[in-house]
Amino acid sequence: MMKRTIPMLLAMAAGIVMILAYFFPLLAPLQDKTTVWFNILAAVAFILGGGNLLKVHLKKVSDRREGWAYSMITLAAFVSVLAIGLFKLGVNPLDEFPTQRMAGDFRAEGSGFWYVYEYVFAPLTATIFSMLAFYVASAAFRAFRAKNLEAILLLGTAFVILLGRTAAGVFLTDFLPEEGMLANFRLENLTVWIMNNPVTAGNRAIMIGIALGTASVSLKILLGVDRSYLGGGD
Amino acid sequence: MTHATRRGNANFGVLLVLIGVAIAVLNAVAFHPGAGTQWTKRTEHVHTLEDGSEVRWTEHEAVSVKEGREMAALEEDAAPLFARTVGLWGAAILTLCIFSFLLGDNPLYKAAEAIVVGASAAYWMVIGFWETMVPNLLAGLFPGWTRDTFMPKLALEAETDYLLLIPLALSVLLLLRLAPKIGWISRWPTAFIIGVFCGLRFISSLEADFLSQIGPTIKPLIVMGENGFDLESSFSNIVLVLGTLACLVYFFFSVEHKGAVGKVARSGIWMLMITFGAAFGYTVMGRIALLAGRFEFLFDDWLWLIDPKDAHPAQAFLQTIAPMLT
Known part of the structure; x- marks a missing residue:
């Protein structure tokens, strides 16, 4: 009862209120309140994530498992950034309220948290994502073989899009006229046409599929048919 | 290896x-x-306060070296x-x-990766605290204290919203997941989150992703322009409408993909392959743009070897060797 039925009823009630509020504007204030609660819980989920990270890495350090030194670095980075952000280290007060240092903008230029974003978070994440350029290229080189029509279409489109969005594409088909039917085959125009028509068609079908899938899964959860989110056990 | x-x-x-x-x-x-x-x-x-004391601070605004x-x-x-x-x-x-x-x-990469993990987790926690918890939860439950401490611009007439005790209680229950013996209680807030998300997504996905995708797809297959039949627009519309239908047929698994259905489904696959090819092309371009950004950071901001923004006082390396090359 406490472990399965009540949470299931809670999910059903919360979800049905959100749906009914769309059809009955009288319920809109309730929907607004529920959305705020949802946002609060989503923010608490980050705290839960942080707590879990602490738990896992502290255990690894205390057990001296392989790579525990890196766990120490993770913990040090976590605690430092948390302290800098929560205590608003290096934050200047607002001009209107000079005595309230904690009222200052924690992301303002020059604050401790701004330093973390500017010199740690942004460069590290951008570099990690940029490295995918190498891996995508090497994986594509190894995996893509134009051995059937489907593969040719995929490779051909990628090639046209890549060329069409660069100066090289414009240069390569510069000999074609700028007006008339043949202008459509200039790489920059062909790219636009591909994006506006076949790619839009494919994306629309995918979006419609996702929407139907989302709606049906939502209904299954709200009607209590799918209870997998409650996990195993009683 | x-x-x-x-x-x-x-x-x-x-x-x-x-x-x-x-x-x-x-x-x-x-x-x-x-x-x-x-x-x-x-x-x-x-700032000089009423009691005559002064509050001072220095603000730094980034400028280029030049x-x-x-x-x-x-x-x-x-x-x-x-x-x-x-x-x-x-x-x-x-x-x-x-x-x-x-x-x-290598160890240096692993250390940098460990910093990313720790810093990211804390970064999003801090954002969640200051941007969601303080204005939505603390300001509602303790308006006076929040105004005096964090949000001086909070309305003076703001009153305590006791209904916020519900999300506060659910938040505490959610954190109990970290306690193994009573971790099951966290199912309640989890169920609430899932229920609200399902309710919101049920409406929004049908409205934004389903209905709004169908409307722009219903287009005339034969387009008549000012000068009569418009071949280019007609061809584009045919590709768009039939392409969408063909892809949908491919996604429809209740009918076996044989005969006419199979042929239409196969043309749907072609459309999807073109879509994936374009997505691949854009992904590669996006990553290469990021990579160029990182190289620009290293060679321009750090080493001053290039100077595309005309920001350094010293002549950049490439500008120095350019006359020698020509």
Whole structure:
């Protein structure tokens, strides 16, 4: 009862209120309140994530498992950034309220948290994502073989899009006229046409599929048919 | 790859980072003095309180090195800021550490990766706290205290909203997941989150992703323009409408893909392959743009070897050698 039925009823009630509020504007204030609660819980989920990270890495350090030194670095980075952000280290007060240092903008230029974003978070994440350029290229080189029509279409489109969005594409088909039917085959125009028509068609079908899938899964959860989110056990 | 080769690559990666840093130091000392320096314009804020005491702080606004030196020459308050220079050098070294993974896994990469994990988790926690918890939960439950401490602009007439005790209780229950014996209680807030998300997504996905996708797809297959039949628009519309239908047929698994249905489904696959090809092309371009951004950071902001933004006082390396090449 406490472990399965009540949470299931809670999910059903919360979800049905959100749906009914769309059809009955009288319920809109309730929907607004529920959305705020949802946002609060989503923010608490980050705290839960942080707590879990602490738990896992502290255990690894205390057990001296392989790579525990890196766990120490993770913990040090976590605690430092948390302290800098929560205590608003290096934050200047607002001009209107000079005595309230904690009222200052924690992301303002020059604050401790701004330093973390500017010199740690942004460069590290951008570099990690940029490295995918190498891996995508090497994986594509190894995996893509134009051995059937489907593969040719995929490779051909990628090639046209890549060329069409660069100066090289414009240069390569510069000999074609700028007006008339043949202008459509200039790489920059062909790219636009591909994006506006076949790619839009494919994306629309995918979006419609996702929407139907989302709606049906939502209904299954709200009607209590799918209870997998409650996990195993009683 | 053998263990010895992996170890060799790891050592090579560390060595290259160290060589990179050594070259950067040499460059900053000998070739481009002061490379990687960050300049700021300072503004002093002084507020005199009612009791006569003063509150002071200094605000730093980033300026390019060139601007900073010009300002300093005009006796404006601009100077290099040590903390930001250290920050930039740190960011550059961390960037090199991440790039060293291209040569194989190594301790410097792992350390940088550990920093990413810890810093990211804390970063999003801090954002969640200041942007969601404080204005939505603390300001509602303790308006007076929140106004005096964090949000002086909070309306004076704001009253305590006791209904917020519900999300507060659910938040506490959610955190109980960390306690193994009573972790099951966290199912309640989890169920609430899932229920609200399902309710919101049920409506929004049908409205935004389903209905709004169908409307623009219903287009005339034969388009008549001012000069009669418009071949280009008609062809485009045919590709769009039939392409969408063909893809949908491919996604419809209740009917076996044989005969006419199979042929239509196969043309749907072609459309999807074109879509995936375009997505692949854009992904590659996006990553290469990011990579170019990182190289620009290293060679422009850090080493001053290039100067696309005309920000450095010293002539950049490429500008120096360009006349020699021509």
